[in-house]
Amino acid sequence: MLYQLFLLIALTFTSVASAKDHQIDGVPLPQNVKITLPQNANSPYRQWLGTWAGAWGDGLKHILVVRSVSSDGKAQIIYAIGANPAIGIKPEWTKHEVTISKDKLTISFPGASAAYELMASGELKAHYARGFIRAVAVMKKVELDAITKPGAKLVWKSGKSEFIETDLMEDGEPVRLEVVIFKPSGPGPFPLAVINHGSTGRGNDATMFGYTWSDVGLAAFLNQRGWMVAFPQRRGRGKSDGLYDEGFSKTRSKGYTCDADISLAGAERALVDVEAAISVLRARPDVAPSSILIGGQSRGGILAVAYAGKHPEQVRGVVNFVGGWMGELCPSAKLINETLFKTGASFDHPTLWLYGKGDPYYSVKHSQGNFEAFRKAGGKGEFNVFDVPGKYGHYVAGYEELWGDVLDKYLRTLTK
Known part of the structure; x- marks a missing residue:
């Protein structure tokens, strides 16, 4: 993209x-x-x-x-x-x-x-x-x-890549995670928004694991509303230490597996990484001592919902952009995705789900099914579907003109 x-x-x-x-x-x-x-x-x-x-x-x-x-x-x-x-x-x-x-x-x-x-x-x-x-x-x-003076250098990026020391250990060594931070103007401290990345397509291209993901548009949107935004890179992703191991086939070069037990174990590993990052981020002096907003794209979206269910005392709001763990081509996708979404159902506050028509991984019908399973398990939320230009709904996060008013309204409810 x-x-x-x-x-x-x-x-x-x-x-x-x-x-x-x-x-x-x-x-x-x-x-x-x-x-x-x-x-x-x-x-x-x-x-x-x-x-x-x-x-x-x-x-x-x-x-x-x-x-x-x-x-x-x-x-x-x-x-x-x-x-x-x-x-x-x-x-x-x-x-x-x-x-x-x-x-x-x-x-x-x-x-x-x-x-x-x-x-x-x-x-x-x-x-x-x-x-x-x-x-x-x-x-x-x-x-x-x-x-225009010779040799002049500029800071081009609005986000700053940092490394945080976590309590994670791998092969007897401590694990550092990369986090991209976008701070609003002002002295702080700021309320914290943690936005989680997705997968790497089918998981069979190892060169993609080293790409550091953040979303400048979403970060700017949240910065304008006073949130400090953090994009943690889980183990083995971006420049983070450790092995990227979120539900792979026994032959890793084949990518992610449809085996439900292995896939769900990979999601649990990802949630451990998210928890490790959040515990460090919440202790920063520029972060307000209050509950957080958590969100994510694709796998990051479903992780955000599940994390809120596991740690409701830490979270005030959840924003899920086209969340899911395994795409519909996987025969066990319904079982895997509904299991993870139902994990988040114990979060006792409204969540916001943002999806796009024409998503090649998660059709609207499939995602509505996930939402209904979440609701039946006791979850609260609002499900939104948008017509995305180019009919590629998986990138709905890139179209602020579609979801901006909906997200702004939701964020206002979190500050009441």
Whole structure:
């Protein structure tokens, strides 16, 4: 999915970069770039002027330069991206004239758009859309003169990867887990949201185990509402220590097994990792001493529900994006998924379930069946289904425009 994202962003461009350009940590800008202040010092558009830096999906470097803004909101801008040699993306920049309207700046490309909105934190939240592909970046204002000096480096990512020491042991050695942290503006301490990753498809491509997962868009959404967001990487995933062992076939190269006992044991191992991460995260001085919001994508979603049932005293809310442990092609999927969801039924507060039509792993019918099993076991919640662009419902989390109002409403109930 990231490959498609970065490639389609690159296809937006007709290159005008040259060897004479400034190179800002791999992102080009024209040599003659400058910022022109408006004649009216009280112009409502003045706050847009300047240079903004971030990364699409926290992976593809991006700079937006708002060079000038007229009294009617017309702005001259430069849009630039860095390189991703692994998939053939070259550094590029283009010039555009746009109109700022209602705290939003939108650039239109052939078949695509990039929209930026000012947040209360003073940052920009950027949304890229091309067909059914979506990406988010959080952009911070930087000084143009400073970043165009030779050798200048920027902090591009909005999330920070950290390692936490846990009480987990493997082969007699302590296990560190990688966690990606997104903090809201302000001094804190902040209420904590823990968002859990999913699987790696069929589990038969070991190169995917080392990918560190986070969701910039969801993190920004929660940061805007005051939550500190943590994305723990379970054992053997991302840069975490240990073996990734969440229900594999006896021959690991075949991927995940449909054997219910082995699969459910893998889920229990994952829940142990989640508990280990949460116990460390809750003890941080920048985390408020209160119950947490827990959520996740796919396997992470079902883990969030199950964890709340096992540790209800720690949790105030649950957000489940397309949760499930084994896809429907597995004959034991119904047994495995319903067993785990029913584990969460003892959580005595409403949960939020967010699913998409056209999910190749979990059809709406299958997921509604899981929800009904959860409800019959005593669970509380609201089940939502969305029409996802491109009809690929497993990536509903990437479409804030679909679930944003629903999640915002749910979060407000948690603060009452």
